[in-house]
Amino acid sequence: MIGFVVRRLLQLVPVLLLASTGIWAMIYAVPGGPIAAIAGDNASPEQIAAATAQFGLDRPVLVQYADWLWNALRGDFGISIRGRAPVLELIGQRLPATLQLAVAATIVSLVIGIPVAIASALRPGSWIDRLLSGWSALALGVPTFWLGILLILLFAVELRWLPSASGYVPFWENPLGALRNLALPALTLGVYVSGILARFLRASLVNELQADYVRTARSKGLPERQIVGVHVLRNALLPFVTIVGLMMANFIGGAVVTEAVFTYPGIGRLLIQAITTRDYPLIQGCIVVILVLYIAINLAVDVLYAYIDPRIDYR
Amino acid sequence: MSRLLRKTGSILARLLSRKGSALALLFLSAVTFAAIFANFLPLDPFGQKLVNALKGPSATNWFGTDELGRDILARVVYGARTSLLTAAGAVAIAALAGVPIGLVAGFFGGWRDAALMRLVDVLLALPAILFAMAMIAVLGRSQAAALIAVGITGIPSFARITRAQVLTLRKRDFVTAVEAFGGSATYNMFRTILPNSWSPIFVQVVVLCSVAILLEAALSFLGVGVPPPTPSWGEMLRTGKSYLHEAPYYAVLPGLVLTLTILSFDVLGRALSDILQGRRDVDVVAKAGEASS
Numbered sequence: 001m002i003g004f005v006v007r008r009l010l011q012l013v014p015v016l017l018l019a020s021t022g023i024w025a026m027i028y029a030v031p032g033g034p035i036a037a038i039a040g041d042n043a044s045p046e047q048i049a050a051a052t053a054q055f056g057l058d059r060p061v062l063v064q065y066a067d068w069l070w071n072a073l074r075g076d077f078g079i080s081i082r083g084r085a086p087v088l089e090l091i092g093q094r095l096p097a098t099l100q101l102a103v104a105a106t107i108v109s110l111v112i113g114i115p116v117a118i119a120s121a122l123r124p125g126s127w128i129d130r131l132l133s134g135w136s137a138l139a140l141g142v143p144t145f146w147l148g149i150l151l152i153l154l155f156a157v158e159l160r161w162l163p164s165a166s167g168y169v170p171f172w173e174n175p176l177g178a179l180r181n182l183a184l185p186a187l188t189l190g191v192y193v194s195g196i197l198a199r200f201l202r203a204s205l206v207n208e209l210q211a212d213y214v215r216t217a218r219s220k221g222l223p224e225r226q227i228v229g230v231h232v233l234r235n236a237l238l239p240f241v242t243i244v245g246l247m248m249a250n251f252i253g254g255a256v257v258t259e260a261v262f263t264y265p266g267i268g269r270l271l272i273q274a275i276t277t278r279d280y281p282l283i284q285g286c287i288v289v290i291l292v293l294y295i296a297i298n299l300a301v302d303v304l305y306a307y308i309d310p311r312i313d314y315r
Numbered sequence: 316m317s318r319l320l321r322k323t324g325s326i327l328a329r330l331l332s333r334k335g336s337a338l339a340l341l342f343l344s345a346v347t348f349a350a351i352f353a354n355f356l357p358l359d360p361f362g363q364k365l366v367n368a369l370k371g372p373s374a375t376n377w378f379g380t381d382e383l384g385r386d387i388l389a390r391v392v393y394g395a396r397t398s399l400l401t402a403a404g405a406v407a408i409a410a411l412a413g414v415p416i417g418l419v420a421g422f423f424g425g426w427r428d429a430a431l432m433r434l435v436d437v438l439l440a441l442p443a444i445l446f447a448m449a450m451i452a453v454l455g456r457s458q459a460a461a462l463i464a465v466g467i468t469g470i471p472s473f474a475r476i477t478r479a480q481v482l483t484l485r486k487r488d489f490v491t492a493v494e495a496f497g498g499s500a501t502y503n504m505f506r507t508i509l510p511n512s513w514s515p516i517f518v519q520v521v522v523l524c525s526v527a528i529l530l531e532a533a534l535s536f537l538g539v540g541v542p543p544p545t546p547s548w549g550e551m552l553r554t555g556k557s558y559l560h561e562a563p564y565y566a567v568l569p570g571l572v573l574t575l576t577i578l579s580f581d582v583l584g585r586a587l588s589d590i591l592q593g594r595r596d597v598d599v600v601a602k603a604g605e606a607s608s
Contacts, residue, residue, distance in 0.1 A: 014433070015433070015436060015437055018433075018434075018437050019437050019441070022437065023449065137578070137581060137582070138578070140581070141525070141574065141577050141578035141581050142574050142577075142578075143529055143532060143533065143570070143573060143574060143577065145532075145533065145536045145549075145552055145570075146552060146566075146570035146571075146573065146574055149552065149555070149556055149559070149566045149567070149570060150567070150570075152556075152559060153559055153563055153566075153567070157559050157560055157563070164559070250442055256444055256445065256448070256537065257444065257533050257536065257537065260536065260537055261556070271445070271448065272448070272537055272538070272539070275448055275449075275451070275452045275539060276538065276539065278452070283449065283452055287441065287445065287449055290441070290442075290445065291441055294441070294442070
């Protein structure tokens with residue numbers, strides 16, 4: 001098991017290295033480079049020279065890259081140009097909000113997705129199956145930002161039950177306030193992902209229901225509830241773990257749009273601000289942190305999967 | 316040529332015989348028609364009339380007017396042009412780069428396969444929307460940048476699908492026969508294997524159209540897509556969101572057209588996958604990785 005984890009970690013090194021080199025190179029390939037952003041558009045040649053020297057941009061490219069990589073490895077992504085604070089500190093402030101939303105959205109998607117999948121898998125081809133599969137197509141096709149706007153219109157503008165802009169309230173400090181703020185963004189993200197989860201779980205349930213052990217269980221007179229609830233669901237949920245993990249990993253960085261709809265203070269919004277203000281160190285930092293989290297979650301899923309499914313050989 | 320026409324005709328007939336895909340085809344034809352011939356329609360997407368600002372739907376302005384008094388329906392129609400053009404360009408980039416990558420990787424195997432597919436993995440390592448945003452941060456905000464960024468995020472899906480197809484065909488007798496007759500690798504890849512791989516690639520083109528339209532709209536919604544005053548659906552939703560209290564139709568109606576377009580491409584993709592490959596489900600997971608959340 002430990003060997004498996006170590007090997008998977010080692011496989012990540014080239015991907016991370018290549019990706020971070022790409023991120024670094026992309027930004028330094030900009031015409032005018034980051035200096036134009038740092039010094040401002042109307043900077044005099046002296047100011048540009050000063051900024052170049054201050055940020056060490058007059059050194060050979062390879063030295064700059066090695067320096068950046070070495071600092072990044074130690075968690076130092078430099079100082080935000082606009083925010084005048086260490087990049088990692090800015091990201092650290094936003095991380096709990098993003099994680100809280102990711103967890104809430106995952107719960108919503110499971111609460112919707114699992115019952116939908118079970119209901120439609122038990123009677124494939126029936127009207128309820130067709131209705132529910134239409135629903136998951138809808139959940140997948142409706143853009144999250146439009147769904148978010150519709151939810152704001154209904155719950156914030158018309159009914160006035162929930163705030164239209166969601167702030168970050170830590171759940172353990174004020175559970176009710178946190179739920180009020182999380183409800184709409186978590187629903188928006190959760191509905192979208194429930195469409196994917198339901199489709200996937202339905203397919204694997206239908207598959208399992210045709211297995212020999214189900215026929216055996218039925219012929220020995222086990223109640224259907226027990227067959228589905230205990231035996232089938234357990235087997236069908238195995239591949240499902242991978243998808244849930246993938247979705248969670250996607251929430252970390254991919255919730256940019258939902259965060260923008262609800263002006264939710266997560267990493268996604270920080271990244272948009274960084275891009276619109278051309279804050280290059282912050283852009284690099286955000287992307288690297290998101291990438292590392294994304295890969296870490298995927299790795300955790302792989303390991304968990306190997307652990308819960310004894311058929312997988314992880315030597 | 317006549318064979319191709321006949322085949323296209325039979326696929327079209329089968330699409331039209333299903334209620335869902337017939338409706339989708341009808342809607343997409345209408346949107347495409349409006350986008351192409353927008354200049355000939357009595358619509359003006361730029362004319363500002365401030366006294367008319369934020370007026371609800373009426374006989375003269377079917378979708379109402381925006382904060383500058385511009386006709387929202389006209390902007391939706393011209394926005395269709397932006398969306399469809401970006402999607403078409405992006406899908407073309409993705410296919411032109413992705414298909415050859417998949418062909419070479421699958422055909423030769425070995426180090427070429429490993430190197431190319433690792434590169435594709437790196438592209439997949441980041442959610443598409445983030446990758447596109449990072450590209451735009453570098454290229455600057457323009458329609459071309461949005462098109463290129465969305466296109467690059469589509470490369471992995473084409474590379475993977477083509478590679479999988481090549482792997483199933485690689486050991487087939489007709490491929491071996493061409494090799495035995497001394498056909499070059501290039502000839503074999505492009506003249507023997509590729510013509511037999513069109514079905515999954517074509518399905519992917521349709522599926523990716525919906526992803527590209529969604530991604531372009533998401534970028535515009537975030538304020539990094541096609542720059543104003545070019546009408547774009549995402550940009551309209553972005554501005555409309557500021558007027559939810561005064562003018563709810565402003566964000567709702569363009570969003571409805573955007574959603575119907577995306578859903579239509581989805582329905583069409585699934586129907587085509589069923590007709591051409593006998594599979595009902597398009598690779599949901601592959602799609603999920605690309606769509607923006």
